[in-house]
Amino acid sequence: MALDEIDKKILRLLQQDAHYTLKDIANKINLSLTPVHDRVKRLEKDGIIEKYVTLLDKKKLGNNLTVYCQVTLTKQTYDTSEGFNQAILEMPEVVECNYVSGNFDYMLKIIIPDMESYHHFHQKKLSVLPEVSLINTVFVISEVKSTTVLPI
Amino acid sequence: MALDEIDKKILRLLQQDAHYTLKDIANKINLSLTPVHDRVKRLEKDGIIEKYVTLLDKKKLGNNLTVYCQVTLTKQTYDTSEGFNQAILEMPEVVECNYVSGNFDYMLKIIIPDMESYHHFHQKKLSVLPEVSLINTVFVISEVKSTTVLPI
DNA sequence: ATTTTAAACAGAATAATTTTCTGTAAAAAT
DNA sequence: ATTTTTACAGAAAATTATTCTGTTTAAAAT
Incomplete structure (x- = not known):
C-alpha cells in the first residue's frame, strides 16, 4: 500500500479535478493509459481514493x-456522546463535527442561509438536544481558505 | 439562475458522486440524456457547480x-490581515481559514501527520509570522462528521 | 386570437473516454 | 536458470459524453 512518486502525481491531479481523463493524466505524467488506469483502480480499491464529489x-x-x-x-459519558453524535449526523446544515480537547467538547461547522436560520437552528435544533449544556457561537466574517486538497 | 426541482435533484446526486454518468442521473430522475446534459452544463457555466474533486x-x-x-x-489592520491571509494560502496543511468574530481573529483547521509535525508547524511556521500574536490550539480527538454535501 | 419565438425534451449519430485484451520487458522469486 | 510477477504499451471493445435533428409545449409577440 506504499505510494510511489507516480501514484502521488496521480493523486495530486485527481484531488484538483476529478474530471481529468485518464488521457489527461497519462499525458501530464508521461505514461500510457494502462498504468494510469490500473493505478487509479488500485488506489480506489485500497481506499486511498475515498470518493469523487461535486463542490x-x-x-x-x-x-x-x-x-x-x-x-x-x-x-462526559459514552451514552451522552453517542446520543449527540447521532443527532448531529441527521442535521444537514452541520457539515463538520469533531470531538475535541479543551474548554468545550465539540467543534461544529454550520453552513446556513442567514442569521434568522441560525437563530432557528440554535434554539430549535441544537440547544434543545438533551445532551447539550452550552453553546458558544463563533461567526465567520470572511472566508480566507477552504480546500479539500491534502498535502501529498 | 433560479433552480427548479430537477436541477436540485441533479445537484443532490452529483454532490454525492461526481462519477455518476449522465445515464445514471437520467435514469434516477426519469429524463433523457439531453436535458440532463444541458442542465449540468448550465449549472457549470453559472458557477453553481464549482468543481469536481477527489477526496x-x-x-x-x-x-x-x-x-x-x-x-x-x-x-487588527487591513495590512496585517492581508499579510496573514497570504501566508496561510501558502501552507498546504491549513485546509480551512476563516476570519471570525469573538475572542480571537481567525479559526484555522490543520491536517497534519502527528504531534511532532504540529509542534514544528506551530513553532516554525505559524507563531513566527509577524502578524500572529496568540495561538490557541484545539485538538480533534475524534471525527464525528465531515461532509462536502450542502443541503439543497 | 393567431402567429412567432423560445425553452425543454426525446432519439439518433458521432466523438471521446473508459475498460478490457494481448503482448513485452524488466525485476523478483524459486 | 527458470518461473513468476509487476509495470507498462498498444489495440480493440464497450461505455459515455457530445452534437445534431426534430417534436412538443408554453410563453411572448404581434
Whole structure:
C-alpha cells in the first residue's frame, strides 16, 4: 500500500479535478493509459481514493452564513456522546463535527442561509438536544481558505 | 439562475458522486440524456457547480492529527490581515481559514501527520509570522462528521 | 386570437473516454 | 536458470459524453 512518486502525481491531479481523463493524466505524467488506469483502480480499491464529489457554490445556493459552534455536553459519558453524535449526523446544515480537547467538547461547522436560520437552528435544533449544556457561537466574517486538497 | 426541482435533484446526486454518468442521473430522475446534459452544463457555466474533486483518506496518507488553531493577530489592520491571509494560502496543511468574530481573529483547521509535525508547524511556521500574536490550539480527538454535501 | 419565438425534451449519430485484451520487458522469486 | 510477477504499451471493445435533428409545449409577440 506504499505510494510511489507516480501514484502521488496521480493523486495530486485527481484531488484538483476529478474530471481529468485518464488521457489527461497519462499525458501530464508521461505514461500510457494502462498504468494510469490500473493505478487509479488500485488506489480506489485500497481506499486511498475515498470518493469523487461535486463542490457547489454555497452562496449561490443561498447559504450566506457560516458559523462554528463550540458545544459542551451535559455529561462526559459514552451514552451522552453517542446520543449527540447521532443527532448531529441527521442535521444537514452541520457539515463538520469533531470531538475535541479543551474548554468545550465539540467543534461544529454550520453552513446556513442567514442569521434568522441560525437563530432557528440554535434554539430549535441544537440547544434543545438533551445532551447539550452550552453553546458558544463563533461567526465567520470572511472566508480566507477552504480546500479539500491534502498535502501529498 | 433560479433552480427548479430537477436541477436540485441533479445537484443532490452529483454532490454525492461526481462519477455518476449522465445515464445514471437520467435514469434516477426519469429524463433523457439531453436535458440532463444541458442542465449540468448550465449549472457549470453559472458557477453553481464549482468543481469536481477527489477526496482522499487522510489517515491512509499518514495524516493522523487534525487541529483547530484560534489565532489572534498583533494588530487588527487591513495590512496585517492581508499579510496573514497570504501566508496561510501558502501552507498546504491549513485546509480551512476563516476570519471570525469573538475572542480571537481567525479559526484555522490543520491536517497534519502527528504531534511532532504540529509542534514544528506551530513553532516554525505559524507563531513566527509577524502578524500572529496568540495561538490557541484545539485538538480533534475524534471525527464525528465531515461532509462536502450542502443541503439543497 | 393567431402567429412567432423560445425553452425543454426525446432519439439518433458521432466523438471521446473508459475498460478490457494481448503482448513485452524488466525485476523478483524459486 | 527458470518461473513468476509487476509495470507498462498498444489495440480493440464497450461505455459515455457530445452534437445534431426534430417534436412538443408554453410563453411572448404581434
